Amino acid sequence: MKLLHLDSSIQGETSASRAVSAAIVARLRATHEGLDTRYRDLAADPLPHLTLPGYATGEAAAVLDEFLEADIVVIGAPMYNFGMPSQLKAWFDHILVAGKTFRYGANGPEGLAGAKKVIVALSRGGVYSQGPAAPMEHAEAHLRTMLGFIGVSDVEFVVAEGVALGAEQRETAIEAAFAHAGRIAPVAAAA
Numbered sequence: 001m002k003l004l005h006l007d008s009s010i011q012g013e014t015s016a017s018r019a020v021s022a023a024i025v026a027r028l029r030a031t032h033e034g035l036d037t038r039y040r041d042l043a044a045d046p047l048p049h050l051t052l053p054g055y056a057t058g059e060a061a062a063v064l065d066e067f068l069e070a071d072i073v074v075i076g077a078p079m080y081n082f083g084m085p086s087q088l089k090a091w092f093d094h095i096l097v098a099g100k101t102f103r104y105g106a107n108g109p110e111g112l113a114g115a116k117k118v119i120v121a122l123s124r125g126g127v128y129s130q131g132p133a134a135p136m137e138h139a140e141a142h143l144r145t146m147l148g149f150i151g152v153s154d155v156e157f158v159v160a161e162g163v164a165l166g167a168e169q170r171e172t173a174i175e176a177a178f179a180h181a182g183r184i185a186p187v188a189a190a191a
C-alpha cells in the first residue's frame with residue numbers, strides 16, 4: 001500500500017499539525033506492514049500557483065500522479081486566517097483536474113478519486129467545533145468540499161483546536177489528537 005504524507009504548516013518544530021500528522025503516519029506504519037511512504041513538505045517546497053500554461057503539466061502532473069497512486073493520504077493542515085494555508089490550497093489546485101479526479105456527466109459532477117482514505121491533522125488556534133466561531137470555520141469545510149467533489153468519502157479529521165488559548169489548553173488538545181491518532185483503524189487495501 002502507498003501512503004502520501006503532506007505537511008503545510010510554516011511553524012516547523014513548534015507546529016501542532018506537523019506533530020499530529022507525524023503521529024498519524026506512525027500509527028499507520030505500525031498497522032500496515034511494508035507501507036510505502038512518500039513525504040511532501042508544502043511549506044518548505046511550495047508548489048507554484050496555477051497558470052494556464054502550467055495547468056496539469058510538468059510538476060503539477062507529477063503531483064497529481066503521486067496523489068492518484070496513493071491508497072492513503074495524510075494531510076497536516078493548520079488553520080491560517082480561517083482557512084487552509086495557501087500552500088495547501090495550491091496543492092489542491094493541482095489535484096482537482098477535470099478528467100483525472102472528477103468529470104461532468106449527465107447527472108452533474110462525478111468524483112473519480114474515490115478509492116482512497118484521507119486523514120487530515122487539523123490544528124486551530126481557537127475553537128470552531130462549537131460556539132460563536134463555528135460559522136467562521138472554512139478550513140475543515142473547504143477540505144471536505146474539495147475531497148467530496150473528487151469522490152473521496154472516506155475522510156477522517158483528527159483535530160487539535162484551541163491551541164492558542166493557553167499552554168494547558170494546547171497540551172490537552174494535542175494530547176487528545178495523539179490519542180485519536182492512536183485509534184485510527186487499519187485501512188483495507190483497495191480491490
Ligand SMILES: Cc1cc2nc3c(=O)[nH]c(=O)nc-3n(C[C@H](O)[C@H](O)[C@H](O)COP(=O)(O)O)c2cc1C
Nearest residue numbers: 009011015016017078079080081082123124125126
Ligand atoms: C499566519 C497564521 C494565521 C492564523 N490564523 C488563525 C485563524 O484564523 N484562526 C485561528 O483559530 N487560529 C489561527 N492561527 C493559529 C493557528 O491555527 C494555530 O497556531 C495552529 O496550531 C496552527 O497549526 P500549526 O501549529 O501546525 O502551524 C493562525 C496562525 C498563524 C501562524
